Amino acid sequence: xxxxxxxxxxxxxxxxxxxxxxxxxxxxxxxxxxxxxxxxxxxxxxxxxxxxxxxxxxxxxxxxxxxxxxxxxxxxxxxxxxxxxxxxxxxxxxxxxxxxxxxxxxxxxxxxxxxxxxxxxxxxxxxxxxxxxxxxxxxxxxxxxxxxxxxxxxxxxxxxxxxxxxxxxxxxxxxxxxxxxxxxxxxxxxxxxxxxxxxxxxxxxxxxxxxxxxxxxxxxxxxxxxxxxxxxxxxxxxxxxxxxxxxxxxxxxxxxxxxxxxxxxxx
Amino acid sequence: xxxxxxxxxxxxxxxxxxxxxxxxxxxxxxxxxxxxxxxxxxxxxxxxxxxxxxxxxxxxxxxxxxxxxxxxxxxxxxxxxxxxxxxxxxxxxxxxxxxxxxxxxxxxxxxxxxxxxxxxxxxxxxxxxxxxxxxxxxxxxxxxxxxxxxxxxxxxxxxxxxxxxxxxxxxxxxxxxxxxxxxxxxxxxxxxxxxxxxxxxxxxxxxxxxxxxxxxxxxxxxxxxxxxxxxxxxxxx
Numbered sequence: 001x002x003x004x005x006x007x008x009x010x011x012x013x014x015x016x017x018x019x020x021x022x023x024x025x026x027x028x029x030x031x032x033x034x035x036x037x038x039x040x041x042x043x044x045x046x047x048x049x050x051x052x053x054x055x056x057x058x059x060x061x062x063x064x065x066x067x068x069x070x071x072x073x074x075x076x077x078x079x080x081x082x083x084x085x086x087x088x089x090x091x092x093x094x095x096x097x098x099x100x101x102x103x104x105x106x107x108x109x110x111x112x113x114x115x116x117x118x119x120x121x122x123x124x125x126x127x128x129x130x131x132x133x134x135x136x137x138x139x140x141x142x143x144x145x146x147x148x149x150x151x152x153x154x155x156x157x158x159x160x161x162x163x164x165x166x167x168x169x170x171x172x173x174x175x176x177x178x179x180x181x182x183x184x185x186x187x188x189x190x191x192x193x194x195x196x197x198x199x200x201x202x203x204x205x206x207x208x209x210x211x212x213x214x215x216x217x218x219x220x221x222x223x224x225x226x227x228x229x230x231x232x233x234x235x236x237x238x239x240x241x242x243x244x245x246x247x248x249x250x251x252x253x254x255x256x257x258x259x260x261x262x263x264x265x266x267x
Numbered sequence: 268x269x270x271x272x273x274x275x276x277x278x279x280x281x282x283x284x285x286x287x288x289x290x291x292x293x294x295x296x297x298x299x300x301x302x303x304x305x306x307x308x309x310x311x312x313x314x315x316x317x318x319x320x321x322x323x324x325x326x327x328x329x330x331x332x333x334x335x336x337x338x339x340x341x342x343x344x345x346x347x348x349x350x351x352x353x354x355x356x357x358x359x360x361x362x363x364x365x366x367x368x369x370x371x372x373x374x375x376x377x378x379x380x381x382x383x384x385x386x387x388x389x390x391x392x393x394x395x396x397x398x399x400x401x402x403x404x405x406x407x408x409x410x411x412x413x414x415x416x417x418x419x420x421x422x423x424x425x426x427x428x429x430x431x432x433x434x435x436x437x438x439x440x441x442x443x444x445x446x447x448x449x450x451x452x453x454x455x456x457x458x459x460x461x462x463x464x465x466x467x468x469x470x471x472x473x474x475x476x477x478x479x480x481x482x483x484x485x486x487x488x489x490x491x492x493x494x495x496x497x498x499x500x501x502x503x504x
Contacts, residue, residue, distance in 0.1 A: 018339055022337055027347075030344050045361065045362040048363075146444050147444040
């Protein structure tokens with residue numbers, strides 16, 4: 001066997017110096033092979049990942065707006081609102097318009113995020129233009145202390161804060177008439193105040209701040225262009241939807257992201 | 268005859284990681300994901316399977332290329348190969364379950380620097396043909412998964428009253444919340460290690476000394492406490 005030769009060789013010429021060409025060639029070819037592998041798998045999983053992300057998002061929006069038939073993504077920039085493509089552009093606020101079966105705008109959903117006790121708390125909130133109010137929230141991601149910070153999901157009194165939260169704009173349409181404010185438990189007086197959870201003040205404030213920051217950015221950009229969103233052309237969205245479904249069908253993975261809820265992080 | 272001996276060695280290779288050299292309970296390696304992601308059995312299983320996948324395939328590829336890789340650049344090559352398979356796992360988990368992906372968070376990317384994998388590559392895959400290397404890696408992966416599951420199940424049962432998301436107890440169960448917090452990870456790991464140490468001591472009166480690098484004879488015994496830093500410098504070189 002070749003193994004028998006090796007010890008002899010090693011004694012004769014002590015540390016065999018590897019040529020730099022061979023080192024570069026080895027590293028180069030291994031890296032090239034790895035590059036091909038990564039790109040191949042990336043392309044293979046891309047449709048499934050996109051379908052998964054869309055599904056999670058639609059599920060979140062549906063949990064807020066039960067009668068939503070279709071969800072369309074938009075980006076709100078200083079210049080106006082544009083249909084979303086790919087990742088959000090810097091400075092743009094991504095929001096989701098939920099339409100009923102007849103193509104009528106039901107509600108707007110968007111995400112607010114702020115630093116909580118352990119990590120960033122991301123909350124999806126629903127906004128109804130008619131009442132200029134937030135009508136519900138859904139925690140998208142959080143890693144707050146179980147049993148304390150996760151009361152923002154389970155505490156019915158806290159969740160009720162967001163049943164009808166006043167987010168009317170000031171007359172100049174540049175900011176909220178009253179900024180959202182998280183107040184000490186039991187001292188809520190006005191429609192724009194959020195009653196904090198005792199013992200979970202930091203997390204409660206993170207929810208309030210995240211929503212406030214997002215609303216302050218989004219609404220001044222959204223309100224002037226609201227009529228553009230009111231009615232949706234069926235054909236356009238239908239086509240887009242069809243494409244997505246096609247991509248999902250070709251993907252090798254099942255469409256359902258998981259048998260567990262999207263709050264897997266907290267459990 | 269040869270077949271049967273080969274089978275036995277493969278079986279031994281497999282069992283080494285699962286039992287004799289279990290990465291969690293015996294070698295106590297890879298503690299970062301072990302403590303961090305085992306808040307539930309589902310997360311533990313996901314992390315274990317992801318790590319096993321990376322282990323098996325990177326050890327297989329490293330073993331296949333072991334004669335081509337020059338000694339001088341081997342660590343760089345191993346890391347590139349390991350990082351590649353971690354990236355693949357990253358995409359595949361996103362495609363299979365976004366919930367699991369969010370739950371495991373940065374710990375998927377951190378598999379790259381999991382010492383079990385680089386340790387296996389350096390200690391085993393670089394010296395053995397692909398099949399034994401992959402079998403050994405699979406054993407290590409299964410052993411790691413069992414370790415994670417042992418922690419994850421106990422922590423989920425005690426900390427949330429559930430197992431794999433299924434509620435086990437009645438309404439009167441008060442979750443022992445500390446168990447799903449970081450300190451709980453240390454408590455449960457300590458408990459398991461205690462159990463294993465006790466079991467090993469009971470099984471054979473003499474300790475079976477699993478540690479691969481005892482101090483060289485003579486040196487360890489005579490080293491005066493003051494001189495240890497000097498001596499250690501020698502060791503490391």
